[in-house]
Amino acid sequence: MSSQPVEDAAPVGRVQRKRGRRVQEILSTAAELFGERGYDAVSLDDVAERLDVTKGSLYYYFPGKDELAVAAIETLGADWTGRLERLAATAEGPPHERLRALIREHVAIAVGEYPAALRLFLVPSTWPDDPRERIKELRRRHDQVFRGVLEEGLASGEFAVTGLETTLQCMHAAMAQAPLWCGGLESDARERALDELADTLVKLVAAAQ
Amino acid sequence: MSSQPVEDAAPVGRVQRKRGRRVQEILSTAAELFGERGYDAVSLDDVAERLDVTKGSLYYYFPGKDELAVAAIETLGADWTGRLERLAATAEGPPHERLRALIREHVAIAVGEYPAALRLFLVPSTWPDDPRERIKELRRRHDQVFRGVLEEGLASGEFAVTGLETTLQCMHAAMAQAPLWCGGLESDARERALDELADTLVKLVAAAQ
């Protein structure tokens, strides 16, 4: 929004870029941790330890835990949604196959990398509006990937739903909870469980034939 | 709350029964609070305040926060499941109507009374086995109500599922998250949203005809 003087905006000095890279390192480490355990269960000491620095350093880059967490969650969300968007763009086949692939990839990421993602969307309602809005925005962009495929299938008559948004919410909920009940399974059993989950969720859009 | 005492009260003295009643008061108040906000967001001072006593009193009845919380969650779960069991026992009609009624009642309770119930099942994995097992047991009994209706419909051929347990997990997940996305709606809009949710979830068991 607020544009800066030209010399500050475009070609930032080497030092600035280095700082930028450091910020990214911190965010990506923090995203890992928050994705594994959720906001409450991660302390700044935890983040610092995984980065091999001390807590004080983090305050050189972020004003506080909340800001770091929101930025980390945005990093996590951008990564996750980005991968789904790429899949949606390249996947071939009829809508139900593409939808199934999306679901399958989503839960694979959830179970394997961000098992606590569910907790991240349970933002305490005591948080200020700005960060809550930013997290909702992540969710919107994420849902948009699924919504696209759903609308495609609805247009072609291959899908039918009671309500589009409700269907999306149900899918999202079931996928988000997947780590809870198949996180502990052996890898082959887990694969089968996730396959079954995908098949089950595809039923939500089945056209009565 | 319409629950019967969870604790088996063997000892008979008047004093003992009075103590038992006090325990139930505490549990039912604590269940309210934990159901509203979840474990982490409720302090013992909060529980004590709603009971118009001080924190110290709680330690006269429970050895610590965890024990109080687990007992309160069991109270909450017994109340909730009891209401669903009663509904399942009295409801008339074909399986899909009875299932729909169960779903509708479940989300009504979730949204109206225990909006944070979702958090209660996100038990930190650092907890000891005993309480975690007790909470899982609650979940089992709860699922059993739905499983009963599902099996009935499957037996009659009115339902078809990809996998019974997976279907249950999906239903449970979607119902648990309902408070997140229709908690803020006006009451009539909310009723419509919950109706739509119930219709959507019933699709999970639709037999391909």
Next chain:
DNA sequence: TACTATATTGACTCTCGGGTCAAAGTTTGC
């Protein structure tokens, strides 16, 4: 090399919330 900007440290403060306990208050039973 010397000087400056940047980055990191570690010891510090502060608050919150779980848990303890002796003392005071209340109820019970004789």
Next chain:
DNA sequence: GCAAACTTTGACCCGAGAGTCAATATAGTA
């Protein structure tokens, strides 16, 4: 009425974890 049992209080301890900051180390630059 009164002693014993039961219940509640409120002041206290403690550890965890967020946040602060002067001192120090490192990197960049002339």
